[in-house]
Amino acid sequence: MASEDEINLLVIVVDVNPIWWGQQAQRDPQFTLSKCMDAVMVMGNAHMAMARTNKLAVIASHCQGSHFLYPNKSWSGGDGGGNDASSSGDGKYELLSAANNLIAEEIRNIMSKIEVTGNSTDTLLAGSLAKALCYIHRLTKELEVGQEIKSRILVVKAAEDCALQYMNFMNVIFAAQKQNILIDACVLDSDSGLLQQACDITGGLYLKIPQKVALAQYLLWVFLPDSEQRSQLVLPPPAHVDYRAACFCHRNLIEIGYVCSVCLSIFCNFSPICTTCETAFKIQLPQIVKPKKKKLKQPM
Amino acid sequence: MDEEPERAKRWEGGYERTWEVLKEDESGSLKATVEEILYQSKRKRVIESHGQVRLGMMRHLYVVIDCSRSMEDQDLKPNRLTSTLKLMEAFVDEYFDQNPISQVGIITTKNKRAEKLTDLAGNPKKHITALMKAVDTVCVGEPSLYNSLNLAIQTLKHMPGHTSREILIILSSLTTCDPANIYELIKTLKSLKVRVSVIGLSAEVRVCTVLTRETGGSYHVILDESHFKELLMLHIKPPPASSSSECSLIRMGFPQHTIASVTDQDAKPSFSMSHLDSSSGPGLSLGGYFCPQCHATYTELPVECKVCGLTLVSAPHLARSFHHLFPLQAFIESPVENLQGDRFCQACQAELKDKSVFSCPSCHSVFCVECDLFIHESLHCCPCCIYRQTAP
Numbered sequence: 120m121a122s123e124d125e126i127n128l129l130v131i132v133v134d135v136n137p138i139w140w141g142q143q144a145q146r147d148p149q150f151t152l153s154k155c156m157d158a159v160m161v162m163g164n165a166h167m168a169m170a171r172t173n174k175l176a177v178i179a180s181h182c183q184g185s186h187f188l189y190p191n192k193s194w195s196g197g198d199g200g201g202n203d204a205s206s207s208g209d210g211k212y213e214l215l216s217a218a219n220n221l222i223a224e225e226i227r228n229i230m231s232k233i234e235v236t237g238n239s240t241d242t243l244l245a246g247s248l249a250k251a252l253c254y255i256h257r258l259t260k261e262l263e264v265g266q267e268i269k270s271r272i273l274v275v276k277a278a279e280d281c282a283l284q285y286m287n288f289m290n291v292i293f294a295a296q297k298q299n300i301l302i303d304a305c306v307l308d309s310d311s312g313l314l315q316q317a318c319d320i321t322g323g324l325y326l327k328i329p330q331k332v333a334l335a336q337y338l339l340w341v342f343l344p345d346s347e348q349r350s351q352l353v354l355p356p357p358a359h360v361d362y363r364a365a366c367f368c369h370r371n372l373i374e375i376g377y378v379c380s381v382c383l384s385i386f387c388n389f390s391p392i393c394t395t396c397e398t399a400f401k402i403q404l405p406q407i408v409k410p411k412k413k414k415l416k417q418p419m
Numbered sequence: 420m421d422e423e424p425e426r427a428k429r430w431e432g433g434y435e436r437t438w439e440v441l442k443e444d445e446s447g448s449l450k451a452t453v454e455e456i457l458y459q460s461k462r463k464r465v466i467e468s469h470g471q472v473r474l475g476m477m478r479h480l481y482v483v484i485d486c487s488r489s490m491e492d493q494d495l496k497p498n499r500l501t502s503t504l505k506l507m508e509a510f511v512d513e514y515f516d517q518n519p520i521s522q523v524g525i526i527t528t529k530n531k532r533a534e535k536l537t538d539l540a541g542n543p544k545k546h547i548t549a550l551m552k553a554v555d556t557v558c559v560g561e562p563s564l565y566n567s568l569n570l571a572i573q574t575l576k577h578m579p580g581h582t583s584r585e586i587l588i589i590l591s592s593l594t595t596c597d598p599a600n601i602y603e604l605i606k607t608l609k610s611l612k613v614r615v616s617v618i619g620l621s622a623e624v625r626v627c628t629v630l631t632r633e634t635g636g637s638y639h640v641i642l643d644e645s646h647f648k649e650l651l652m653l654h655i656k657p658p659p660a661s662s663s664s665e666c667s668l669i670r671m672g673f674p675q676h677t678i679a680s681v682t683d684q685d686a687k688p689s690f691s692m693s694h695l696d697s698s699s700g701p702g703l704s705l706g707g708y709f710c711p712q713c714h715a716t717y718t719e720l721p722v723e724c725k726v727c728g729l730t731l732v733s734a735p736h737l738a739r740s741f742h743h744l745f746p747l748q749a750f751i752e753s754p755v756e757n758l759q760g761d762r763f764c765q766a767c768q769a770e771l772k773d774k775s776v777f778s779c780p781s782c783h784s785v786f787c788v789e790c791d792l793f794i795h796e797s798l799h800c801c802p803c804c805i806y807r808q809t810a811p
Contacts (some may be wrong), residue, residue, distance in 0.1 A: 184803075185802075187768050190768075243805055245800070245805050246802050246803065246805040249766070249794075249798055249800060249801075249802035249805070250765075250766050250767075250802045252793075252797075252798065253764075253766035253767040253790045253793060253794070253798075253802065254766070254767045254768065256767065256789065256790070256793045257767035257769055257789060257790070260789060284805055285738075286738070286741055286745070286800075287800040287805050289735065289738040289739075289741070290741070290742055290798060290799045290800045291798065291800070292735075293735075293738075293739055294797040294798045294799075297516070297797060298797070316735065320735060359676075359677075360676065361675065362673065362675065362676060362733040362734055362735065363673045363675060363734065364673045364733075364734035364737070365734075373673065374672060374673055374674070374675075374711040375670065375671070375672045375673070375711050375712065375729070376670075376671060376672075376673065377668040377669065377670055377671070378668065378669045378670075378671050378737070379666070379668055379669075380476065380477060380581040380582075380666050380667055380668070380669055381476070381660075381666045382744055383476060383737050383740055383741070383744065385734075385737070386668065389668060390668075393666075393668075398666045399666075400666055400667050400668050
């Protein structure tokens, strides 16, 4: 049994790229954003119902920013927010119904109010993960004496990766690894190399779902147990992570490459000047052996 | 030797009236002053980025630990040696975390001699086991600066020119016993471009001042254990590279990690090359990292292949050092009263109760003190700037 003083915090980061979800609704009307949010809410409720000291946070990752769906800034606390929700009359735990209503309202606000500029179908997860880490850090600082907190992050990813965020993403992953925060990933559509690396480095689980409609089942079965309980269960095996680096000139994956000693950029071919930091490299030239001059015989 | 700059010693200055820092407010409470002092100590860490200076990323560092009789002194609890070794374990861990492609070696000196505890290696486990075993050594005799520096030079002078060569000496004794003129050795160190830094545990010694000044290192004397830890951690950040160090393209391999199971047809068990020297039986394993040039197996990275000499790393190892090369700008501090609208930190959603807030210079989002510290020490990227960089 978990001790009374241990708090388990789960932060769910949901990818709500509106362009991808719009296309998804046209491809397959059975699985839309509202169904996805229903599954996420089921997962959140289940996590909070597991123990009284469990905590939850939900972040929506939009292409133009990330927003906290729960807990919200205007939400004053556990007791005061139940004005319209507590009279639901079906005997539901107040906290869960308040959370559900809040999440539903916030996501509606976000999707309707934010104007979409550009038509990127990429998702910028690094910012949401950074905000999740800051939130976890703040909760860790606010603990009372004797309490411990264990946190993990669950990412529900829909759209493809954006290659521009590689460096920020890696910084976030190393920060999470240092604080012993697991990053789990539940991928709906296309495989993501960045998330595979994140899960491998921090020790979390990576799963690409074969059937999107059964999202709630996968979330509850695979991602609900925390790290101690996972050793007792038979879970999907770890994915094979490709750690090869991509060269800076062609973006190909290479096995042997040349690394600039100043700026650590990787090249597939030797070149005399580094394109990133513009340092000229010292090239070892073979020694030129001067031919011996033969002495000309003086004509007698 | 050349003249040293005139520096006023601490006993030559006037009296410091430290009691004047504490000021009472009207009700006689010191709360405001204490909060101010805590706030200032939090802010002390965050600054000092080098800016556009070339850093030495691949470092070869030798740490010389003094094991002479003065290390049995009990002014650091339980005695100086145990305290130093414990801090060294933390140092080795942090060092490999921040500089994954660098190497560290440890030398101890006592009884007028110096000997190597561990060779230059990139694997933290070997060093930590050696440090844990060294707690039992008997501290006897006098240290020898000359012999330990000589021993370090013998390996460092063969290192390639594009790496940085550093020596860190932890010296607790006030004397040193040298077989030859140490000033000649200092000239040799300078010509080999080795940077020597010293952390003194007792008092300032003139030969160390000269040594560090000539080679471009730093010299500090500790006040207490937490100051000792702080000074050690200063050496973890990559130092600015000297202007004469060469830059070259280093050939490296990026092996794939294969996890094969017993039922795979092609999987063949192999010995890991890194365990050839260890006495515990090397296990046959099916998976591991295969060197792309010679297919030797290794269990961990980064490592230098013993068969073909290729340095093997993985891409995240190089990515760990990126934040040194592209440091995050310091945030601008401004009083909280100037803020219009909602007063919430945009990273952790907390209410802003401190007297100043920090805003990022490029995206102008507002953060609280704690988030500012966390972002600069661990995250190294602003959570809101990521969205700006893809905006058209």
